[in-house]
Amino acid sequence: MATNMSDQLVITPQVLLKAYACGIFPMAESAEDPNLFWIEPEHRGVLPLETFHIPKRLRRTVRQDVFDVRVDTSFPQILNGCAEPQADREKTWINSEIRRLYGALFDMGHCHTVEVWREGRLVGGLYGVSLGAAFFGESMFARERDASKVALVHLVARLLTGGYTLLDTQFVTGHLAQFGTREVPKARYDGMLEAALQHHADFLALPDAIAGREALSAIDAHLPPCDV
Secondary structure, eight states, rough: EEEOOOTTTOOOOHHHHHHHHHHHHEHHHHHHOOOEEEEOOOOEEEOOGOOOOOOOOHHHHHTTTOOOESSOOOOOHHHHHHHHHTTBBBBBOHHHHHHHHHHHHHHHTTTEEEEEEEEEEEEEEEEEEEETTTTEEEEEEEEEEHHHHHHHHHHHHHHHHHTOOEEEHHHHHHHHHHHOOEEEEHHHHHHHHHHTSSSSOOTTSSSSSSOOOHHHHHHHHTTGGGGG
């Protein structure tokens, strides 16, 4: 379900946070379209943190520290990367309003980035919104193989360590399904969201930059032995 915002007043970061708390998020038709519309899916993508699955080859890549991973140091660059054409999409929904709103949330401490670097060059990453014990993944990108996957592994390590209970992916894609992402009906999602908002989580419970082994250890400490 989508509701157009073109005739409404300017959206504030506070209104945006309230929308997330109600299970709603904004999108735009394209980077050139100045308008936004609210999205409230009947089925929501959720990645259960307690059953997060890491493919063996990716686990080796993370452990070998092929990339340097940091958080919250280059928000504009991450947004630019997420706005680039990708293999599964030719145009972006990240317009000037999205940049303004999420930049404000970043300044407020409600938006975070996971950045993947190689030899001083940003090669992938993701960003999302933190509210209570819920993290709403917004977008990710990769300029090198596995870069966005490594970002996701490091994100989950932070969420598990910081006490998050919900990782909302909005939709289910083939890229996300390999990690255990599944679709849940709106009524169930609403209950999961309400429960998550009753608690406080800390995105920065881990240091700003950690090695791959540390990320894997943080994840393995919270998962059943059969998932290791």
